[in-house]
Amino acid sequence: MEDCLAKKMEITVSEAEKRTGRNAMNIQETYTAYLIETRAVESQIEGQCAPVESLWRRYSEFELLRNYLSVTYPHIVVPPLPEKRADFVWHKLSADNMDPDFVERRRIGLENFLLRVASHPVLCQDKIFYAFLMKEGGWKEMVNETGFQLKADSRLKALNATFRVKNPDKRFTELKHYSDELQSVISHLLRVRARVADRLYGVYKVHGNYGRVFSEWSAIEKEMGDGLQSAGHHMDVYAASIDDILEEEEHYADQLKEYLFYAEALRAVCRKHELMQYDLEMAAQDLTSKKQQCEELATGTVRTFSLKGMTSKLFGQETPEQREAKIKVLEEQIREGEEQLKSKNLEGRDFVKSAWADIERFKEQKNHDLKEALISYAVMQISMCKKGIQVWTNAKECFSKM
Amino acid sequence: AASAPKPLPSSGPKSLREMPHPLATSSSEEMGPALTPSPDLLLPRSIADKDLSLPNGTPVDTSSPASSSSLLNRLQLDDDLDVETRDLFVTVDDPKKHVCTMETYITYRVTTKTTRAEFDLPEYSVRRRYQDFDWLKNKLEESQPTHLIPPLPEKFVVKGVVDRFSEEFVETRRKALDKFLKRITDHPVLSFNEHFNVFLTAKDLNAYKKQGMALLSKMGESVKYVTGGYKLRSRPLEFAAIGDYLDTFSLKLGTIDRIAQRIIKEQLEYLVELREYGPVYSTWGGLEVELSEPLEGVSACIGNCCTALEELSEDMTEDFLPVLREYILYAESMKNVLKKRDQVQAEYEAKLEAVALKREDRPKVPTDVEKCQDRVECFNADLKADMERWQNNKRQDFRQLLMGMADKNIQYYEKVCVT
Numbered sequence: 001m002e003d004c005l006a007k008k009m010e011i012t013v014s015e016a017e018k019r020t021g022r023n024a025m026n027i028q029e030t031y032t033a034y035l036i037e038t039r040a041v042e043s044q045i046e047g048q049c050a051p052v053e054s055l056w057r058r059y060s061e062f063e064l065l066r067n068y069l070s071v072t073y074p075h076i077v078v079p080p081l082p083e084k085r086a087d088f089v090w091h092k093l094s095a096d097n098m099d100p101d102f103v104e105r106r107r108i109g110l111e112n113f114l115l116r117v118a119s120h121p122v123l124c125q126d127k128i129f130y131a132f133l134m135k136e137g138g139w140k141e142m143v144n145e146t147g148f149q150l151k152a153d154s155r156l157k158a159l160n161a162t163f164r165v166k167n168p169d170k171r172f173t174e175l176k177h178y179s180d181e182l183q184s185v186i187s188h189l190l191r192v193r194a195r196v197a198d199r200l201y202g203v204y205k206v207h208g209n210y211g212r213v214f215s216e217w218s219a220i221e222k223e224m225g226d227g228l229q230s231a232g233h234h235m236d237v238y239a240a241s242i243d244d245i246l247e248e249e250e251h252y253a254d255q256l257k258e259y260l261f262y263a264e265a266l267r268a269v270c271r272k273h274e275l276m277q278y279d280l281e282m283a284a285q286d287l288t289s290k291k292q293q294c295e296e297l298a299t300g301t302v303r304t305f306s307l308k309g310m311t312s313k314l315f316g317q318e319t320p321e322q323r324e325a326k327i328k329v330l331e332e333q334i335r336e337g338e339e340q341l342k343s344k345n346l347e348g349r350d351f352v353k354s355a356w357a358d359i360e361r362f363k364e365q366k367n368h369d370l371k372e373a374l375i376s377y378a379v380m381q382i383s384m385c386k387k388g389i390q391v392w393t394n395a396k397e398c399f400s401k402m
Numbered sequence: 403a404a405s406a407p408k409p410l411p412s413s414g415p416k417s418l419r420e421m422p423h424p425l426a427t428s429s430s431e432e433m434g435p436a437l438t439p440s441p442d443l444l445l446p447r448s449i450a451d452k453d454l455s456l457p458n459g460t461p462v463d464t465s466s467p468a469s470s471s472s473l474l475n476r477l478q479l480d481d482d483l484d485v486e487t488r489d490l491f492v493t494v495d496d497p498k499k500h501v502c503t504m505e506t507y508i509t510y511r512v513t514t515k516t517t518r519a520e521f522d523l524p525e526y527s528v529r530r531r532y533q534d535f536d537w538l539k540n541k542l543e544e545s546q547p548t549h550l551i552p553p554l555p556e557k558f559v560v561k562g563v564v565d566r567f568s569e570e571f572v573e574t575r576r577k578a579l580d581k582f583l584k585r586i587t588d589h590p591v592l593s594f595n596e597h598f599n600v601f602l603t604a605k606d607l608n609a610y611k612k613q614g615m616a617l618l619s620k621m622g623e624s625v626k627y628v629t630g631g632y633k634l635r636s637r638p639l640e641f642a643a644i645g646d647y648l649d650t651f652s653l654k655l656g657t658i659d660r661i662a663q664r665i666i667k668e669q670l671e672y673l674v675e676l677r678e679y680g681p682v683y684s685t686w687g688g689l690e691v692e693l694s695e696p697l698e699g700v701s702a703c704i705g706n707c708c709t710a711l712e713e714l715s716e717d718m719t720e721d722f723l724p725v726l727r728e729y730i731l732y733a734e735s736m737k738n739v740l741k742k743r744d745q746v747q748a749e750y751e752a753k754l755e756a757v758a759l760k761r762e763d764r765p766k767v768p769t770d771v772e773k774c775q776d777r778v779e780c781f782n783a784d785l786k787a788d789m790e791r792w793q794n795n796k797r798q799d800f801r802q803l804l805m806g807m808a809d810k811n812i813q814y815y816e817k818v819c820v821t
Contacts, residue, residue, distance in 0.1 A: 178689065185686045192679045199672035206668055209661045217654040220647055367692045374696050378703075 010039045011118055011133065013111035016103050017056075032103055033058050034110055038133050055136040059084070062110060064143055065132050069123060070265075071148045074272040075355035076123060077362045079116035080261030082109025082254070087190075101247075105254060112258070122358075158271050161278035168277060169352065175359065176270040183263040186256055193253060197246050208239030231398035238391040245384050252380065255373040259366060266362070269355055276351055280344050287337040294330040297323055490516045492587050492602065494580035497572045498529075507531050508567070510576055512583065514602045520594065526603050532557070534607055535579055541597040542586070549592060550739055552585035553731035554578070555724070574724055581728070645740055652733040659726045666715050673711050680704035 015035040022028060037054040062081055070078045086102050114133070117123045128146065131139050214232030218225040496511040514526040535554055542551045555578035586592045600610050680701045687697035 181689050182686075185682060185689060189679075189682045189686065192675060192682055196672065196675045196679050199668065199675050202668040203665060203672055206661060206665050209664075210658070213654055213657045213661060217651075217658075220650045220654075367690075370693055371696060374693075374700060378700070 008041055009118070009133075010037075010041055011111070011114050012037050013107050013114065014054075016107045019058075031058050031060075032106075034107060036114070036133060053134060055134070057132070059106075059110075061132070061140070062113065064140065065129065066113075067152075068128055068143050068146065068148050069117070069126065070268060071152045072126070072146075073122060075269060075351050076120070076358050077262065077265045077269055078123070079113055079120070080258060080265055081113055082106050083257060083261070105250065109254065109258075121361075153272070153275055158275055161275045162271070165274050165278045166281055168274060171356070172270045172273045176267060176274075179263040179266040179270065183260060183267075186260040186263070190253060190256060190260070193249075197249060201242055201246060204239050204242035206239075207235050211236035211239065227398045227400075231395045234391050234395040234398065238388070241387055241391070245380075245387075248380055249377075252373060252377045255369070259370065262362075262366070266359075269359070273351065273355065276344075276348050280341070280348055283337065283341050283344055287334065287341055290330055290334050290337060294327060294334060297327050297330070489518050490514070490587050490593060492583045494576055494583060497576050499567060506567075508572055508575075510579060512602060520599060521603065523603075528602065528605065528607075530601070530607065532575070532579075534601065535582065537607075537611060538597060538601045539582075542592060542595060545595060545597065546592060547739075547742060549589070550732075550736050551592070552582050553728055553735055554582055555728070556731075570720060574720055578724060578728060641740060641743065645737065648733045648737050648740070652730050655726050655730050655733070659723060659730070662718060662723055662726070666718055669711060669715050673708055673715075676704060676708050676711070680708065 013034050014037050017033050017035070018030060019033045020028060020030050033056045035054055035056055037052050039052045040050040059081075066078060066081055069076075082105070086099075117129060123129060128139075128143055131142055135142070211232040211234075214228045214235065218228035218232065221228060491514070493513045494510050495513070497508050498510075500507055500509060509529040509531045512526075512528050512530050514521070516524060536557065539551055539554050542549075555575050586595075586598055592598065601607065604610050683697045683701035683704065687694040687701065690697060
C-alpha cells in the first residue's frame with residue numbers, strides 16, 4: 001500500500017460539462033465530459049504547490065479503462081463504475097442522465113472509482129491507468145494497441161464452463177454463491193429503500209398543508225391567532241426539511257450501489273476461475289485420450305470404440321510404417337500436451353493464490369466501508385429525528401402561547 | 403313590573419368580550435342605544451349580595467325561574483372555576499356489555515359527587531346507556547333553547563366497518579360522553595337543570611322518561627318558538643360575525659380533519675414499506691460474518707420505528723380526530739342556536755311593528771322575547787369565551803400528545819445500535 005499511486009498523487013474529478021460533438025458514426029450527440037485533475041503530493045511537503053495537471057474524459061472512456069483492467073487482471077476484483085443509467089429512483093429523483101443531480105452524483109462516483117484504482121496495490125501500477133490520468137490525446141489508441149480485446153473471454157464460453165466444470169474449487173463456488181446473494185439482497189434493499197423514501201416524502205409534504213390551514217384559521221381567531229400562525233410556519237419548515245434529508249440518504253444509497261456492482265466484479269473473478277478450471281480439465285481429458293490412443297496403436301488392441309477401430313475393421317489395417325508415423329505424431333502431441341497441462345496447472349495455482357489474496361483484501365475493504373456506511377446512515381437518521389423533535393417542540397411552544 | 407321594550411344593541415363588529423352587558427343599557431324610551439356599561443354591574447360580588455335589581459332601578463323580571471339564578475350564575479362565572487369552588491363532580495367510566503333477548507348494548511357507570519342542596523345525597527352511582535344521554539341532550543335543548551348544549555358523539559357509526567363493541571370504539575365513546583357531562587356540569591345554568599339532576603340520580607330513568615312525556619309545559623320550562631313565518635330585518639353585526647366565524651371555523655376544522663386523516667394514511671403506507679425494509683437487513687446479516695451484528699442492529703431499530711409509528715397513528719386516530727369532530731358538531735349546534743336567535747329577533751321585530759302600528763301601549767310578548775334574546779346574547783358571549791379557553795387548552799393537550807408521540811418515535815430512533 002505504501003507504493004500505491006493514491007499516496008503520491010491527489011486525484012479529483014472536479015467538474016462536469018455538457019458537450020456536443022460528433023461520434024464515431026458522425027452523428028451529432030450530447031454528452032457530459034468530466035475534468036480529471038491530478039497533482040503530485042510530494043512537492044507539497046516542501047511547502048510548494050505542484051502544478052495541477054488536468055484533462056477531460058467522458059464516461060465511455062472510463063468504461064474502456066475498466067474493461068481493459070478487467071481483462072488484463074482477471075484475478076483482481078476490479079472496482080466498479082457508477083451506474084450508467086439512474087436505477088432505483090424514487091419518484092422525485094429524475095431518471096434523466098442529463099439531470100444535474102444525477103451528473104453530480106456520477107462525478108463523485110467516477111472520482112471514487114479512480115481513487116479506488118489508485119489505492120489498489122496492483123492496479124495502480126498499470127501504465128494504461130497512468131496514461132488515462134495524464135495523457136489526453138492518443139490514449140484510446142494506446143489501449144487498443146495492447147490488444148486486450150483478444151484476451152477477453154467470450155460470454156458463451158464462460159457460461160459453458162459454469163455447467164461443465166467437474167471439480168470446481170469449493171471456495172470459489174461459495175464465493176460465487178455469496179456474490180449472487182449479495183447482489184440480490186442489495187438490489188432488494190435499494191428498491192425498498194426507494195419506496196420508503198417515497199412514502200416518507202409524502203408524509204412530510206402533507207404536513208405542509210397544516211401550515212396553510214393554520215394560517216387561514218388564524219385569520220379568524222383572536223387570541224389563538226398568533227400561536228396558530230407561527231405553528232403553521234413550523235409545519236412548513238417541517239415539510240421542507242425532507243428534501244435535504246433525502247438527498248443525504250441518496251449518498252448512502254450510492255455507497256450500497258457501489259457494493260452491488262462490486263458483487264458483479266467478484267462474480268467475474270469466480271467465472272474466470274471456472275473457465276480456467278474448465279480449460280484445465282479439458283486439457284487433461286484431451287491428454288488422457290491421446291495417451292490412450294497411443295497405447296492402442298502401440299499394442300494393437302482396441303479397448304474402446306473408436307473411429308479408427310471401425311475404419312480399420314472396414315478398410316483393413318494400416319501398414320506398420322503408417323502406424324509408426326501416427327505414434328510419433330501422437331507422442332509429440334502428448335509431450336506438448338503435458339507441457340501445456342503443467343503450465344496450465346501452474347497458471348491455475350498462481351491465479352488461485354493471487355485471486356484469493358485480492359479477495360481477502362476486498363473482504364476487509366468491504367467490511368470496513370459498509371460498517372462506516374451503516375454508521376453514517378444511523379447518524380443521518382438520528383439527525384433527522386433531532387430535527388423532527390426541534391420542529392415539533394417549536395410548534396408545541398407556539399400552541400402553548402395560544 | 404316588566405321593563406319597557408328596549409332597543410337591540412347593535413354595536414357593530416366589536417369583540418364579544420368588549421360587548422357591554424345587555425342588561426346594562428340605560429333604559430330610554432327611544433330606540434337609540436346607549437351602551438356604556440355600569441361599572442357596578444361588572445363586579446360580580448356586589449351584585450350577588452344585593453337585591454337582584456338593575457342599577458337603573460328596574461327590578462329584574464323574575465317571571466321565569468331560570469333567569470334570576472342565571473343572572474347570579476352568569477356573574478359568578480367571571481371567576482375561573484377552581485376546584486375548590488366547584489360543588490359538583492361527574493365521571494363516566496366502566497363500560498359494560500349487556501346481552502338481552504331483544505338486543506345487545508353497552509352501559510356506562512355515571513358517578514356523581516356533590517355538595518349541592520338540589521341533590522338529596524352527596525354521592526350517586528347509576529348506569530346509563532347512549533340512549534339515555536341522547537334523551538338528556540334533547541331535554542336540555544327543549545328546556546334551555548337559548549343555551550349551547552354540548553355535542554354528543556355520533557349516534558351511528560358512519561363507516562360501517564367499525565365494530566360497535568370494539569374496545570377502541572367503546573373507549574372513544576366513553577371519553578366523549580364523559581366530556582359531555584363535564585361540560586354540562588361546568589355550565590352555570592345547565593348544571594341546575596332538573597332533567598340533568600334526574601339523569602344523574604334516578605335509579606330507573608325509563609319511568610321518569612315516560613312521566614315527562616305526559617307533562618304540560620311549565621312556564622319557562624319550554625318556551626316554544628314559532629319557526630318560520632318571520633323574516634329577519636337586520637341581524638346585528640356581532641351575530642353575523644359569529645355566524646361567519648362558525649362557518650369558517652367548521653370549514654377549517656374540516657380541512658384539518660382531512661389533512662390529519664391523510665397524514666395517518668400516508669404514515670400507514672410508510673409503515674408498510676418500513677415493515678419490508680427491516681427484514682432485508684436481517685437477510686443480509688445472515689449472509690455476512692463481520693457485518694451481521696450491525697446489520698441485525700439496523701433491522702431491529704427499523705422494527706422499533708415501525709412500532710412507534712403505529713402507536714403514533716393510533717393515538718392520533720383515537721384522541722386527536724374525535725375532538726376535531728366534536729368541535730365541528732359543537733359549531734353546528736351553535737349555529738342552530740344562532741338561527742333560533744334570529745327567529746326570536748324576527749318575531750320580536752314583527753310584533754314591535756304590530757305594536758307600533760296599533761299604537762298600543764301594553765307591553766306584550768315582545769318583552770319576554772326580548773328577555774330571552776338578551777339571555778341568548780349573554781350566554782352566547784360567555785360560552786364563546788369559554789369555548790376559546792377550552793379550545794386553547796384542548797389544542798395544547800393535543801399537540802402535547804402528538805408531540806409526545808413524535809418524541810417517542812424519535813427516542814426509538816435514537817436507540818439505533820450500530821457499533
